[in-house]
Amino acid sequence: MAIQDFRVIMVLALGVSTGLLLQLLGCVLFDNWWPMLVGIMYVLVPMPYLFFGSTGGDGYAIYGSSIQSGWVDAGKFLTGFSAVGSIAIPAILAHAKVITIGALIMELAAALVLGATVLTYDYFNSKDSGFF
Amino acid sequence: MCNLRAEYYINPQVIQWWEERGKMWGPILSGALFGAGWWFWVDAVCINQHKIPFDQYLPGLIATLALIMINCIRRDDLVEIDPFDDASFCRSRLWLFVSYIVSFASIVAAVWVMLAHYAHNADLSPADKWPGAAGIFQVTFILGSGLLFFVSRTPTDTGGYSSF
Numbered sequence: 001m002a003i004q005d006f007r008v009i010m011v012l013a014l015g016v017s018t019g020l021l022l023q024l025l026g027c028v029l030f031d032n033w034w035p036m037l038v039g040i041m042y043v044l045v046p047m048p049y050l051f052f053g054s055t056g057g058d059g060y061a062i063y064g065s066s067i068q069s070g071w072v073d074a075g076k077f078l079t080g081f082s083a084v085g086s087i088a089i090p091a092i093l094a095h096a097k098v099i100t101i102g103a104l105i106m107e108l109a110a111a112l113v114l115g116a117t118v119l120t121y122d123y124f125n126s127k128d129s130g131f132f
Numbered sequence: 133m134c135n136l137r138a139e140y141y142i143n144p145q146v147i148q149w150w151e152e153r154g155k156m157w158g159p160i161l162s163g164a165l166f167g168a169g170w171w172f173w174v175d176a177v178c179i180n181q182h183k184i185p186f187d188q189y190l191p192g193l194i195a196t197l198a199l200i201m202i203n204c205i206r207r208d209d210l211v212e213i214d215p216f217d218d219a220s221f222c223r224s225r226l227w228l229f230v231s232y233i234v235s236f237a238s239i240v241a242a243v244w245v246m247l248a249h250y251a252h253n254a255d256l257s258p259a260d261k262w263p264g265a266a267g268i269f270q271v272t273f274i275l276g277s278g279l280l281f282f283v284s285r286t287p288t289d290t291g292g293y294s295s296f
Contacts, residue, residue, distance in 0.1 A: 073285040076163060077159050077163035078163060079163060080159070080160040080162065080164035083163075084163075084167030085171065088175075091171075092178055095179060096179055
């Protein structure tokens with residue numbers, strides 16, 4: 001089962017669309033569009049990966065070639081930061097009573113689904129390049 | 133000095149896991165901790181009805197400065213002494229020492245802010261005392277993030293073959 005396998009791509013697409021659906025429902029069902037701020041974080045999360053590369057991006061990243069791996073680490077740092085941001089923004093909004101607890105739970109579920117999708121993508125990507 | 137080797141104190145399987153997998157996840161976790169730290173502070177600033185004065189932002193800013201300082205160090209300078217250049221060894225250790233001092237200063241400042249402005253302030257309800265506790269969480273998470281990033285980032289200038 002490789003990343004090119006259509007079943008894996010289908011599961012990934014399903015995960016992304018379910019996550020985004022939960023995110024939208026969290027706004028629509030509660031008639032409160034504040035949680036859409038999380039969209040900023042969802043846009044930011046893949047960017048370090050795209051710009052700096054990761055375990056699957058360039059095969060030398062694991063082996064510690066010096067210049068490249070410094071940027072890879074910085075990219076991972078930013079990815080972690082924006083991933084926490086996608087959980088923190090709904091929590092702060094709920095704490096400030098701008099959104100209800102139900103909306104918070106739905107937003108957290110969306111973050112969970114999208115996070116699981118990213119982990120699945122990363123797992124299948126690294127499985128490919130690990131078979132040298 | 134050889135008594136301080138990690139293999140004497142930590143289960144070898146843990147060390148092996150760390151060498152193989154932990155270093156890949158370390159930077160992501162440290163980014164998450166850094167984010168958690170600052171978002172705690174943002175929460176405290178948003179919830180509070182009164183404006184929080186700027187000097188209470190300082191512990192977090194100093195902790196962030198400590199994070200940057202500790203991660204500027206090139207780790208291989210600390211690992212072994214280059215016999216032709218004593219100065220780089222001393223320089224790295226001195227910078228590490230100064231960054232530790234800065235990080236301790238941020239912890240002290242956060243505790244001071246919490247005690248002076250919030251814990252001993254009789255005319256605040258318990259809910260209003262959240263910024264004090266949030267400051268402590270913020271500083272702890274940011275410093276933890278800095279430490280984790282320091283131990284888990286890949287060393288520079290090793291020539292690239294150290295993991296074989």
